[in-house]
Amino acid sequence: MAGAGKVPTGFAAETYISEASFRQAHRSIEGNNGQSKKRKREKKGDSSIMSGAGAYKGPWARFEEERPDAALDDEFGDDEEIEIVYEEDDIEENPTAAPKKLAGTDYADTEAEGETSxxxxxxxxxxxxxxxxxxxxxxxxxxxxxxxxxxxxxxxxxxxxxxxxxxxxxxxxxxxxxxxxxxxxxxxxxxxxxxxxxxxxxxxxxxxxxxxxxxxxxxxxxxxxxxxxxxxxxxxxxxxxxxxxxxxxxxxxxxxxxxxxxxxxxxxxxxxxxxxxxxxxxxxxxxxxxxxxxxxxxxxxxxxxxxxxxxxxxxxxxxxxxxxxxxxxxxxxxxxxxxxxxxxxxxxxxxxxxxxxxxxxxxxxxxxxxxxxxxxxxxxxxxxxxxxxxxxxxxxxxxxxxxxxxxxxxxxxxxxxxxxxxxxxxxxxxxxxxxxxxxxxxxxxxxxxxxxxxx
CATH class of the missing domain: 2.130.10.10 (YVTN repeat-like/Quinoprotein amine dehydrogenase)
Structure with missing residues (x-):
């Protein structure tokens, strides 16, 4: 849990993270033999620029290695549209469908059954x-x-x-x-x-x-x-x-x-x-x-x-x-x-x-x-x-x-x-x-x- 309070770039809200997500994030930062792996961030940008090249990213600047096209930055500049992938969101390949349950107000499909007298x-x-x-x-x-x-x-x-x-x-x-x-x-x-x-x-x-x-x-x-x-x-x-x-x-x-x-x-x-x-x-x-x-x-x-x-x-x-x-x-x-x-x-x-x-x-x-x-x-x-x-x-x-x-x-x-x-x-x-x-x-x-x- 992070405490809420003022930070130089704005206001940080209190949040909660599960034990599993925390450990996963922790392991990704920890290198071999407990040595932390230095990861290079993008430039934070200029706070006076709202959008486009050199725009302010602040604490939301991503790590360079997340970007497959980081090598192209020098050629095309910083304002590429890049998909964000969060480490916690492990997207499962071919997930199994959840079992279909009827909600309380759903009707079962009533097929006519045999009539008897x-x-x-x-x-x-x-x-x-x-x-x-x-x-x-x-x-x-x-x-x-x-x-x-x-x-x-x-x-x-x-x-x-x-x-x-x-x-x-x-x-x-x-x-x-x-x-x-x-x-x-x-x-x-x-x-x-x-x-x-x-x-x-x-x-x-x-x-x-x-x-x-x-x-x-x-x-x-x-x-x-x-x-x-x-x-x-x-x-x-x-x-x-x-x-x-x-x-x-x-x-x-x-x-x-x-x-x-x-x-x-x-x-x-x-x-x-x-x-x-x-x-x-x-x-x-x-x-x-x-x-x-x-x-x-x-x-x-x-x-x-x-x-x-x-x-x-x-x-x-x-x-x-x-x-x-x-x-x-x-x-x-x-x-x-x-x-x-x-x-x-x-x-x-x-x-x-x-x-x-x-x-x-x-x-x-x-x-x-x-x-x-x-x-x-x-x-x-x-x-x-x-x-x-x-x-x-x-x-x-x-x-x-x-x-x-x-x-x-x-x-x-x-x-x-x-x-x-x-x-x-x-x-x-x-x-x-x-x-x-x-x-x-x-x-x-x-x-x-x-x-x-x-x-």
Whole structure:
């Protein structure tokens, strides 16, 4: 260590040198038998000259022997540009590359692995050879045909608890129209399908994603469903056999997937790189790209008989699109808007409800003007740090939502007053879905991976 202080040519700063570097430098100065080797320095130069021939070098003047072209100095003068090589910097020939390590935020390259599915129910076929896809007809409730004007009521009691998942439930879906099956997706990378009637048992599991599955959506027929995961893959599955029919990826994370109800062979995916992608499941090709958002896309909601759709994003805006045309027909970004993280269409087809990050549910019209209905705001629940689902009852009378305190909250659609709340879990309730046929049945999924069925 050299002490700091004034020297005639300026100021010398304190520095540190390692033992190894010091010994190496020391040995290079020491000659044989401990006699020091005299080394001739260049001329220090004139302190009044800043650059060029005879410029001031002072203590930075190099040793003559370091310079291979010292002999040429007399001919060309002192102002040659010469590469400095410090003795400590022994440059290694052909160094071995350091082992490649992933930084904490780096993703491992997630290649798709084999998809597997297992039937775990008690009986795969009934006496007529039909699988669980067959809508049961031995119940005292009609699960097919016209729903009629059935009035909904808020549920009051827990009738069943489904346990299989080991991590948070991210989304649940009832089988389209009949609701006799429940599909659940979880952060444990698994998807499961359950029987909503009879034994209420786990029927089949679908494995193949490597990371948390963040969204699922049934095709209108229910024979297929699509899943999106943080492993950056979207996969199309056969509901009955569990076979993976197709895989889609762009290398970015899909946040939301929706199959077009009017064109079941096409689906939209809202991505982490601000794009909405439209895929054809028959060819597996990307057929359209909607790229106007400024942040990750959170929700996709079809409206106007599926001719249009509305998207929201972390950029705190709402955009409406004509299906297949990559230019927004409406853009809404108010100063008081927050990011809207979940959505649900109203059964009337005139409105959409959005879970806003400022602890309220807001409503927008799904007709031409797409304006916010300022009279409708549903408050009283807490969504801080989570993105609980929002669901509207099939008759359009109740708005329901999960809550970070473990509640399921119910509001009256017309008055916006909180009607009722159920303590559904000790952990945040993230998934809520109404049964499409029953008057008061509802499924909830919480952060602990437990599904609960209410009536």
């Amino acid at each position: 297992e039937f775990v129910g008690s009986q795969e076929y009934d006496y007529q050879g039909r699988t669980y896809m067959h809508v049961p007809t031995d119940l005292n409730i009609k699960l097919t045909g016209d729903r009629g004007d059935v009035k909904n009521f808020h549920p009051k009691k827990l009738i069943h608890t489904f346990k299989y998942h080991t991590k948070s439930i991210t989304q649940t879906r009832f089988f389209p129209d009949s609701g006799h099956l429940i599909l659940s997706a979880s952060a444990d990378s698994k998807i499961a399908i359950w029987d909503a009637y009879h034994n209420r048992e786990l029927l089949r599991t679908y494995s193949g994603h490597k990371k948390s599955v963040n969204d699922i959506d049934f095709a209108p027929s229910g024979t297929q469903f699509i899943s999106a995961s943080y492993d950056r893959f979207m996969k199309l599955w056969d509901t009955e056999t569990g076979k993976c029919l197709n895989k889609f990826t762009t290398g970015k994370t899909p946040h939301v997937v929706r199959i077009n109800p009017s064109s079941p062979h096409e689906f939209l995916a809202g991505m982490s790189d601000k794009k909405i992608l439209q895929y054809d499941t028959r060819s597996g090709e990307l057929v359209q790209e909607y790229d106007h958002h400024l942040g990750p896309v959170n929700t996709i909601t079809f409206c106007d008989e599926d001719r249009r759709f509305v998207t929201t994003s972390d950029d705190k805006s709402l955009r409406a699109w004509e299906y297949g045309i990559p230019v927004p027909i409406k853009f809404i970004a108010e100063a008081d808007m927050f990011a809207m993280v979940r959505s649900s269409p109203h059964p009337s087809g005139k409105y959409m409800a959005f879970q806003s990050s400022d602890n309220q549910i807001v409503v927008y019209s799904s007709t031409d003007r797409f304006r916010q209905n300022r009279k409708k705001s549903y408050r009283g629940h807490n969504v801080a740090g989570y993105a609980p689902d929002v669901a509207i009852s099939p008759d359009g009378q109740f708005v329901s939502s999960g809550d970070s305190g473990g509640y399921v909250c119910f509001w009256d659609w017309k008055t916006c007053k909180m009607y009722h709340k159920i303590k559904a879990s000790d952990s945040p309730v993230l998934a809520v879905q109404w049964h499409p046929r029953e008057t008061s049945k509802l499924i909830t999924g919480d952060l602990d991976g437990v599904l609960k069925y209410w009536d």
